[in-house]
Amino acid sequence: MPATLLVLGEVADGHLTKLSAEIAALARGLAASAGGQALGLVVDRAPDAAAGELAAHLPRVVSVALGPAADEAWAPHAAAEARRLVGEGATHVLAGVTNDGRDVAGLLCGALGWGILANASGAAWDGDALVVRATVLAGKAITRSTVEAPNAIVTVSPGAAEASPLAVAGSVESRSPVGQPVVPAAAVLDRVAEAGAAVSLEEAKVVVVGGRGVGGPEGFGLVDELAGLLGGVTGASRAAVDAGWIPYARQIGQTGKVVRPTLYLSLGVSGAMQHRAGMQGSEHIVAVNRDPDAPIAEIADLFVLGDLFEVGPALAAELRARRGG
């Protein structure tokens, strides 16, 4: 039986995330080479805009407006909708490597008993079996893995495929919710945004990152200033987050966000493996560090050897001068 690949769309601020569009491209490619189908699912309080955006990438999208369940944890409801589509013939479920995507993948794995291929950075068929590439062991190796079964759940990392809209957008079918979450859904009593978290790190073209070297919360003033001058967004290493200098939402790395900006500029980041896992796909890497042996020197295009409290302000002045002149 040819494969039917189900793409779990995620919505941020009413719109489809970039990662979801990439997963759609991956699924469409896989469907085409298997003679199968790809379809999308958007589950949200107000899914219409995002469902339309997903239909720009997929021939068919199911859109579910949550109603009162929108004030409950999302994953148990999204997993229930995905399970309904599995009942209608979906053979593979693709979700993003995000907290929500992984929750749905885990819930479906428990509920369906399907195998999981985690953190895919690419995928292809070997006969009927899906084979995915993934970076494992804190970046030390890349594996190709498979589930030798007609069904699988795949979690997909950012950058696995390039989003490309269809010539003719697909159709959107609106449905009412299943109503019965996969597990009892927790109530959401409040949603709290932390200061400065409005801009998405993952979608930024320029990311300026502060590490332990910035010395304290004040040090992020310099990082923010450079980010502002470069039209970018501030990120952080885990050491800076664990120290409480900046919220977790800013963390880049294996246990934080994965970024692939045009420019990654860091101040006082050593470049540990777990940090690299979140930034080594950046197009250009510039790092300021006073230790010539810092591991980030191994991957930086420009390794600026010096004190960030001298180089940083000098760079801010230079950027201002060029802007003015």
Added chain:
Amino acid sequence: MRILVMTKPVPDPAANAERLGPDLRLDRAASPTVVNGNDEYGLEAALQLVEAHGGEVAILTMAPASGVETMRKALAMGALRGVLVSDDALAGADIPTTIRVLAAAAAIQEWDLLLGGLDTSDGAGGAVTAGVAARLGLPLLSAAAHIEPDEAARTVRVKRLSAKGYDLLEAPMPAVVSCTQALGTPRYPSLKGIMAARTRQITTLSLADLGADLAPADRQWPSRVLAVEPPPSRAAGRTVTGDPASQAREIADYLADRRII
């Protein structure tokens, strides 16, 4: 308050020696083993909760028999007892099997909260804790940055990390919580704790003890690693030295050449 924490032994990330063996499975001999980081954050949160509310913390591990050594480290932090599921038939078990086994073992323990990690530092599947919640049919409060039970109301509140900050969730207990670094730094075991851990009980269960033959008859998991290769090396670039003003000019030139500014 009874809390069961799922703790997985993983290669110590600090040793930086993780590798796959010739069978393309994790080479357990290549690296010293520790409790997975996120599980330790969960364990610390659990210990603080019983210190505040009374009760007991136990740990649950699925691992080869050598797993007891790593479990002692968790007991030394303050967990009172351990359950180890160990069976030759589980060598190389895949994620759905791990979920089934841990759910079956958790189901025969008594607890109000079951904690697991958001993900592991070796496999990084990030699916097992949610999968166990699904098998048990219990609420999942994931990506926890703070856990606050209300014993009288039999509910638990969790601050769940979101893309922008956090969501405040509430569910009835028993419930399953997945834990993150945002719960706070785990304690170091005291000497007293290390001594006490030596005599604390670790119960070992086989698959038969769990009352189910959970392994496929042919002992072949459908999930397999087919090939492994080193990560692509990214060539090191240029080192920029000199005084800060000239370094700043060089960075700006580099950015201008690439039309970033």
